[in-house]
Amino acid sequence: MTDRAKDSNEIMNRFIMVVNEDTSELVYISILLQRFQYHVCTAKTAAEALAMIAIAPPVLVVISQFLPDMSGYDLFLRLKLDPRTSEVPVIVITHAGDLLTAQRFREAGAAACLDTPVHIEKLYPAVQAAIESRPRRNLRITTILPVTVNGVLLSTDAGECATVLSEHGMYIRTLKPSAANTRLIVTILVKNRLVSVDAVVLYTYGHGQGLFKEPGMGLKFVRIDPEDRDFIRQYIREEITKGVAPSTASRPVLPDNE
Amino acid sequence: MDENMRSTAPSGQDRNNRFMLVVESDANNMFYTSMLLQRFDFRICMAATAEEALAMTSVAVPSLVITALDLEGMSGLELMQQLALNPRTASVPVIILTKQGDLVGDKRCREAGAADCLDKPVLAEQIFRAVEAAVETTPRSSIRIRTRLPVTVKNMPLIDVEGACVSVLSEYGMFLRTLRPAPPDTRLSLQIGLNDRIITIEAVVRGSYQIGEGPYNEPGMGLQFLWTSPQDQELIRQFIRNEVTRGITPI
Numbered sequence: 001m002t003d004r005a006k007d008s009n010e011i012m013n014r015f016i017m018v019v020n021e022d023t024s025e026l027v028y029i030s031i032l033l034q035r036f037q038y039h040v041c042t043a044k045t046a047a048e049a050l051a052m053i054a055i056a057p058p059v060l061v062v063i064s065q066f067l068p069d070m071s072g073y074d075l076f077l078r079l080k081l082d083p084r085t086s087e088v089p090v091i092v093i094t095h096a097g098d099l100l101t102a103q104r105f106r107e108a109g110a111a112a113c114l115d116t117p118v119h120i121e122k123l124y125p126a127v128q129a130a131i132e133s134r135p136r137r138n139l140r141i142t143t144i145l146p147v148t149v150n151g152v153l154l155s156t157d158a159g160e161c162a163t164v165l166s167e168h169g170m171y172i173r174t175l176k177p178s179a180a181n182t183r184l185i186v187t188i189l190v191k192n193r194l195v196s197v198d199a200v201v202l203y204t205y206g207h208g209q210g211l212f213k214e215p216g217m218g219l220k221f222v223r224i225d226p227e228d229r230d231f232i233r234q235y236i237r238e239e240i241t242k243g244v245a246p247s248t249a250s251r252p253v254l255p256d257n258e
Numbered sequence: 259m260d261e262n263m264r265s266t267a268p269s270g271q272d273r274n275n276r277f278m279l280v281v282e283s284d285a286n287n288m289f290y291t292s293m294l295l296q297r298f299d300f301r302i303c304m305a306a307t308a309e310e311a312l313a314m315t316s317v318a319v320p321s322l323v324i325t326a327l328d329l330e331g332m333s334g335l336e337l338m339q340q341l342a343l344n345p346r347t348a349s350v351p352v353i354i355l356t357k358q359g360d361l362v363g364d365k366r367c368r369e370a371g372a373a374d375c376l377d378k379p380v381l382a383e384q385i386f387r388a389v390e391a392a393v394e395t396t397p398r399s400s401i402r403i404r405t406r407l408p409v410t411v412k413n414m415p416l417i418d419v420e421g422a423c424v425s426v427l428s429e430y431g432m433f434l435r436t437l438r439p440a441p442p443d444t445r446l447s448l449q450i451g452l453n454d455r456i457i458t459i460e461a462v463v464r465g466s467y468q469i470g471e472g473p474y475n476e477p478g479m480g481l482q483f484l485w486t487s488p489q490d491q492e493l494i495r496q497f498i499r500n501e502v503t504r505g506i507t508p509i
Contacts, residue, residue, distance in 0.1 A: 015293065023314055023317055027303050042303065044306065044310060045306075052285050052288065052289055055289045056289060157468075158470075159475075159477070163475075242275050243275045244318060
């Protein structure tokens, strides 16, 4: 089997179980996780979740504090006591300000406790830390943004552009990457706003080097206007949450056909 | 400079911003169907009952509903009728999964306006085709998988042997990732390594792309197969089926 096939199987065979009685929060979390490139199974009750977990063990379980058929804590204990799932990390969504419950979960071995409503900026690093061997802290999006390097506009016609963006760095797809440690002045156009940053090249890839790596260079921002950073952060957030309820999703939404 | 910088929406963004709702009371079927759809790169939400499904559609409207006919509580057919009564969801297509041989259920669902009816257990290819037909303006007829298979071209040396590979494969064509694609309409004679077999394919270039172009944002060429031996074609079909159902085969 090729390395690439192995990679994709690893990804395809991994899924996250999300258990939440709140429909909007369930939809919100599961769609976000899918946009983070994870596969997801969801359940509204502990019984449903346990039935699904018995079919195939997930790599992570995200449970809410309250469930209709048993408490989140009871489900948590069941998972921890079952040898098939005792090693599976659990992230718990607890009510904002309920510090005692959060502490109880943490002491019992929860990977993380997050307040509801869930913030995407907290969910992403918590999931990464729980299951990735090299966890990322910042949200990143794949994108196609025109870019200039040291004042020279890269040829978008030849496919040269920023392909990955986070608030701390980006990946520029180009056949002529600068050497590692080079300092560059980079300008990108984000939603009609020109953002200019000083960046340093962390690594480069030539074509065919590294499986499925685009040829180009990974950059870390070393100087960025705080307002520009906020703007990028906001842009990334909007892109990822597009079309799903915002983080106030825990408010019950009444069916409008009743 | 500003005028030259134009922002392009990433391809696949549209797909990313839509989701399908899967409704199934049986955990095994739910796991299989939902994993399969995610492997096809669709975003999904899941509901164990029709009542839950209706609650979900009030939060966000899906681009498609795939429901089992038999559910605990309200049936898949009633769910479809409920969705049709609500102006927000009236235009959402519904695919219904029926028990094998349930011709009566099948007929009732089709008459009531189901986009499609499929027998359970549903095959990967069937559900892929049904979903594509229901939601895409230019539906794909065959599953394509992301892969990385070694490839050689007999009548055209690849300059970048290291980076060249089959990056997407379907039963009828593939995408060959290379920096120097041949122009459209070129006929190529290829060999690809599939597991431990070498498969010979005659193909024609349908599209030729530079970095960042084309359907996969990759440099290379889209190829349509003109000829493979029937045995090799079956091997390709089997390979794709195994890849998409690995670890989730229904019991």
